[in-house]
Amino acid sequence: MLKKKVISKLAKIVGQDNISTSQEDLVCYSYDAVNKKFLPDAVIFPADSGEISAVLKLANKEQFPVIPRGAGTGFSGGTLPIWGGVVLVTSRLNQIIEIDTDNLTAVVEPGVVCGEFQKEVEKEGLYYPPDPASLAFSTLGGNVAECAGGPHALKYGVTRDYVTGLEAVLPTGEIFTTGVKTMKGVVGYDLTRLIVGSEGTLAIVTRIYLRLIPKPETTLTIMAIFKNIEAATRTVASIIKGKTVPSKLEFMDQESIKCVETYHNLNLPSDTKALLLIELDGDLITVERQADSVEEICREQGSFRVDRARNSQEAESLWEVRQAISPSLAQLNPTKINEDIVVPRSKIPYIINQIEKIKNNYQLQIVSFGHAGDGNIHVNIMIDDKIPGEKEKADKATKEIFQEVLEAGGTLSGEHGIGITKASYLAMELPEKEIELMKKIKRVFDPNEILNPGKIFYGKV
Ligand SMILES: Cc1cc2nc3c(=O)[nH]c(=O)nc-3n(C[C@H](O)[C@H](O)[C@H](O)COP(=O)(O)OP(=O)(O)OC[C@H]3O[C@@H](n4cnc5c(N)ncnc54)[C@H](O)[C@@H]3O)c2cc1C
Numbered sequence: 001m002l003k004k005k006v007i008s009k010l011a012k013i014v015g016q017d018n019i020s021t022s023q024e025d026l027v028c029y030s031y032d033a034v035n036k037k038f039l040p041d042a043v044i045f046p047a048d049s050g051e052i053s054a055v056l057k058l059a060n061k062e063q064f065p066v067i068p069r070g071a072g073t074g075f076s077g078g079t080l081p082i083w084g085g086v087v088l089v090t091s092r093l094n095q096i097i098e099i100d101t102d103n104l105t106a107v108v109e110p111g112v113v114c115g116e117f118q119k120e121v122e123k124e125g126l127y128y129p130p131d132p133a134s135l136a137f138s139t140l141g142g143n144v145a146e147c148a149g150g151p152h153a154l155k156y157g158v159t160r161d162y163v164t165g166l167e168a169v170l171p172t173g174e175i176f177t178t179g180v181k182t183m184k185g186v187v188g189y190d191l192t193r194l195i196v197g198s199e200g201t202l203a204i205v206t207r208i209y210l211r212l213i214p215k216p217e218t219t220l221t222i223m224a225i226f227k228n229i230e231a232a233t234r235t236v237a238s239i240i241k242g243k244t245v246p247s248k249l250e251f252m253d254q255e256s257i258k259c260v261e262t263y264h265n266l267n268l269p270s271d272t273k274a275l276l277l278i279e280l281d282g283d284l285i286t287v288e289r290q291a292d293s294v295e296e297i298c299r300e301q302g303s304f305r306v307d308r309a310r311n312s313q314e315a316e317s318l319w320e321v322r323q324a325i326s327p328s329l330a331q332l333n334p335t336k337i338n339e340d341i342v343v344p345r346s347k348i349p350y351i352i353n354q355i356e357k358i359k360n361n362y363q364l365q366i367v368s369f370g371h372a373g374d375g376n377i378h379v380n381i382m383i384d385d386k387i388p389g390e391k392e393k394a395d396k397a398t399k400e401i402f403q404e405v406l407e408a409g410g411t412l413s414g415e416h417g418i419g420i421t422k423a424s425y426l427a428m429e430l431p432e433k434e435i436e437l438m439k440k441i442k443r444v445f446d447p448n449e450i451l452n453p454g455k456i457f458y459g460k461v
Pocket of ligand 1: 069071073077078079131137140143206327415
């Protein structure tokens with residue numbers, strides 16, 4: 001519980017209008033996209049890095065946690081004030097400072113919403129590929145902190161591949177910059193890469209230097225549907241092996257199709273058991289040629305219907321289906337365990353098969369969908385809280401899935417991060433020495449464990 005004296009010092013730093021301790025606000029900032037709640041002591045909305053620096057210096061002096069927060073769409077509980085303290089929201093740092101069409105770069109503040117930035121960039125004929133399904137509301141600061149990916153990661157990479165430099169505030173309050181504004185730069189350690197994906201535990205990002213690319217001339221979307229899941233996953237492996245790299249290659253199993261159909265009329269044949277959504281981009285001639293080849297592969301591997309979107313509206317409505325999965329799942333069952341495992345692409349058929357076995361063994365509803373093209377599958381274990389023992393069963397199934405993923409040469413999280421939801425599984429993937437080295441880095445950045453404590457590592461570092 002923060003002392004009144006500390007609250008008034010915070011109010012002095014950010015201004016009385018930019019701090020709240022009202023119960024309504026505390027509740028609003030007590031949760032993110034994970035179904036857990038922890039009340040903060042206060043919520044603040046600083047205007048710039050100077051105010052953030054002053055807040056962190058005060059936090060070190062008075063020993064209270066500070067938890068950075070963008071839009072609160074995180075899937076691993078990164079913004080939850082599990083040890084109380086102050087939630088620091090970046091919504092007022094929301095300026096696109098520069099889009100440099102000569103150098104194909106941009107400078108933004110962390111509170112800019114990803115999708116809005118993309119629209120502005122595209123007005124200049126440029127392109128910022130990272131596209132989390134949450135892009136309509138998630139912030140670039142949150143994307144940097146989680147190293148967000150999305151369907152485009154298959155061809156274009158993830159957030160880290162576009163960040164050339166950062167301005168950030170250390171947990172002890174010093175403002176510093178990392179990286180470069182140029183396309184290349186190898187001076188010193190790559191602190192930019194260390195901070196990208198550090199889940200708000202090493203620094204608060206206050207400015208982001210990004211690289212952009214030219215916008216592809218055209219895109220084309222294909223939907224292929226299958227009577228069995230094996231044929232769909234085999235098709236993914238064949239497309240990749242065929243040396244066409246789609247700009248998106250997404251997979252939905254029968255459960256996720258059923259789930260979206262509760263809210264959207266998809267008009268799919270009743271025996272549809274899996275579908276692939278594929279986007280190709282580039283110049284018109286290449287895209288048409290690649291589309292012919294991809295359609296042929298889909299049919300050869302057993303797709304019984306392959307549809308090519310005839311125009312951008314048709315393509316958009318197909319992608320809306322994909323974006324609707326997470327919200328539909330949350331509406332159907334807010335208590336779900338949401339994992340985002342990654343396996344080598346050739347192992348997708350294997351892992352999907354193992355997940356099916358685990359699902360049948362434990363008699364659980366497990367919904368799988370995601371970025372099949374880069375091996376990143378979202379595995380959602382739906383639990384009914386009212387059934388005794390269901391949560392324990394789901395935890396056991398999760399652990400078994402993780403074991404299978406690691407044995408297949410995969411990793412536990414492709415884009416959602418560790419946060420609190422996967423902290424207890426960290427040692428399954430990382431050797432003790434690596435975890436200890438990471439903890440040492442955390443202690444160098446944050447000697448008093450002020451910034452977003454209790455995340456990534458289980459308990460105190
Ligand atoms: C429907 C839905 C679909 C999603 N789809 C995807 C997807 O396709 N791909 C994907 O990668 N993720 C996805 N996500 C997860 C989430 O949207 C991403 O992790 C996103 O990057 C979080 O952004 P945010 O602004 O909401 O960050 P928040 O949730 O507010 O914060 C996330 C983490 O970043 C830290 N943080 C925030 N701002 C800063 C800052 N300025 N400096 C330092 N740390 C900071 C926080 O402390 C926290 O640890 C999805 C979420 C939802 C709800």
